[in-house]
Amino acid sequence: MQPFYWQSQYGNFGDDLNLWLWDHLLPGFRDVHPDVLLVGVGTVLDRALLPSGIRKLVVGSGFGYGTLPDMSDGDEWDVRCVRGPLTAQAAGLPLERGIVDPAVMVADMPEFRNIEKKHRKSFVPHWESAVAGLWPAICETVGLNYIDPRGEAGEVIREIAASEMVVAESMHGAILADAFRIPWVAVTTSRSINSFKWRDWASTLGVSYHPRQVPVSSRAEAIIKGARFWGVDFRENVPARSEVRRSDLGDIAVLDREPRQTTLRTAAKHALAAPSTLALWQASRATPQMSGDALLTERKERFAAELERVRRDYL
Incomplete structure (x- = not known):
């Protein structure tokens, strides 16, 4: 399994962290299922970006550019969760599948x-x-x-x-x-x-x-x-x-x-x-904001539960 991410010719850390984040979240994923593409952090649910004809495991990706691909084919798509409820709604998924951006897990490394x-x-x-x-x-x-x-x-x-x-x-x-x-x-x-x-x-x-x-x-x-x-x-x-x-x-x-x-x-x-x-x-000098501790913890726990299901099914 290989991680997919959008690559800027100049570099962009929010996309580039896919290179190592998944080795922490799903240790050993690179050694299994070479026919599966792991679609993770980034606004990459775009028909023009993702290759067709290969199975894709979606864990926390978002929509926002281009045209949303048709993810109804279960043989080609395994959508575990997406970045948020707007992506879930656009993709015709239950809103609860829009959990959080996987990058929030970096703080636990x-x-x-x-x-x-x-x-x-x-x-x-x-x-x-x-x-x-x-x-x-x-x-x-x-x-x-x-x-x-x-x-x-x-x-x-x-x-x-x-x-x-x-x-x-x-x-x-x-x-x-x-x-x-x-x-x-x-x-x-x-x-x-x-x-x-x-x-x-x-x-x-x-x-x-x-x-x-x-x-x-x-x-x-x-x-x-x-x-x-x-x-x-x-x-x-x-x-x-x-x-x-x-x-x-x-x-x-x-x-x-x-x-x-x-x-x-x-x-x-x-x-x-x-x-x-x-x-x-x-x-x-403006007043900043930050999410509540309890809500962030709850979202991370839900995302971790999805990761555990992925481990069970793929690793």
Whole structure:
């Protein structure tokens, strides 16, 4: 059995954690049933993404992009649970099959326990924002620790766990913060952020998704997201999430993970990002939220029970 996940060419920790999470949740799964695909963390219940003609075991995946595949064929689909009730409803499943995002189980892994707090507040952008935005410099300006979602998944998660509060544009930034019992504030920079998947997860834990609006920070970011930037509209010809390339950004440089030497041009870019800076500063001072301990525990117990049934049937 092999895990399936959506792979960003830039990296995205919320998807990449599938590479090792299932070895913890279902030890030995790789050694059995080579004809079965394990479909786990991510918004991957999309007809265009999942291969046909192979049996798929769905454990906690979500819908939110493209067209939902027909999962009625029991020979090809074994749907144990999905991310939340919105996915369950869309798929014609009983609402109780929408349990929770499997990423909440990461907090129980030994390597992520008892991590020392070293950041008062951190910001985890969406991966598209990280590709083309000025967010590292903006975070430095407003006193936030910047967490790049394109980093190695384990290290990103440790940085989240080491924070006392998280501002999250990345949904899995919020999911992991909540799992580690860290208060969080949701933000969004454009209409390209998928609210369906956020609400799908949030409804399982009794929290809400009412993100604070933060303007895009650069022209390159506006191009990727189909947003407006200083009166220029880039809302046409937005590339699909699987098709974002450096060539889509024209002659605007994609930020490297290490800041470059300040120049007149970069200073001008930072000046243009002033609305983004102010909005992110305000978000970092907003009242955060977090799910209740009892509800999170109940959802994790239900998910663990599904895992036990999978072990019994497959391992």
